[in-house]
Amino acid sequence: MIQLEHVTHAYNGRVVLDGISLELGEHRIGLIGANGSGKSTLARTLNGLVVPDSGRVLVDGLDTRKHGREVRRRVGFVFSDADTQIIMPTVAEDVQIGLRGSGIGRAEIAGRVDEVLARHGLAGHRDHPAHLLSGGQKQMLALASVMVTEPRVLVCDEPTTLLDLRNVRVVTEALRGLEQQVILLTHHLDTLAGFDRVLVMDEGAVVFDGEPGAAVEHYTALMERRP
């Protein structure tokens, strides 16, 4: 369970999160809203990448302000541009690096890497140069590299933005199949069908909180009213 209590954050004096309080317990939660409405900043507070100016974020009762490392072990983060997340030369090395310092033995690491690569459709690319993968494969690798650490929650910040339609489907299906809690930020509104809950953000506040169809309607109406 993730709890936000009166979370407020400003950049250069401009408030981008304005006193947000939420309890995030559902399996699949979507977060939508206009560019600049504060979605990424909110998402980054969930694993302590951003610590709010005031208020607090609790992950299983752990305050992100005090327990950043422990929180990041529980809350994995996938970015929209996989290139910024892939850091090692080969596919297997990139997955493996997430387990460095975990105290897990070599044989178990190798087994976990193989299993995660297979689950993400990358078994045949084990020793491939990571930078030569297609955009969709890179996003699956970024996902695999986070999933190997077995987070309890996965926050995905527009993971399909740079992908073609086929790969949007591949990544969306992969996210749907996860047992973990998934919090998905997206401008691809149709990927939220079947989600348990969708939040709409506008100007630093959550302005709608409900089921996907109603949330998309609310967001569409909001955008149509904009000059």
Ligand SMILES: Nc1ncnc2c1ncn2[C@@H]1O[C@H](COP(=O)(O)OP(=O)(O)OP(=O)(O)O)[C@@H](O)[C@H]1O
């Ligand atoms: N590190 C930063 N320094 C200064 N301003 C920032 C920083 N990060 C975000 N902002 C500003 O905060 C506001 C909210 O940005 P944020 O990225 O949270 O919005 P978003 O809803 O995720 O937008 P998008 O849909 O475009 O990704 C924007 O005006 C942005 O320019």
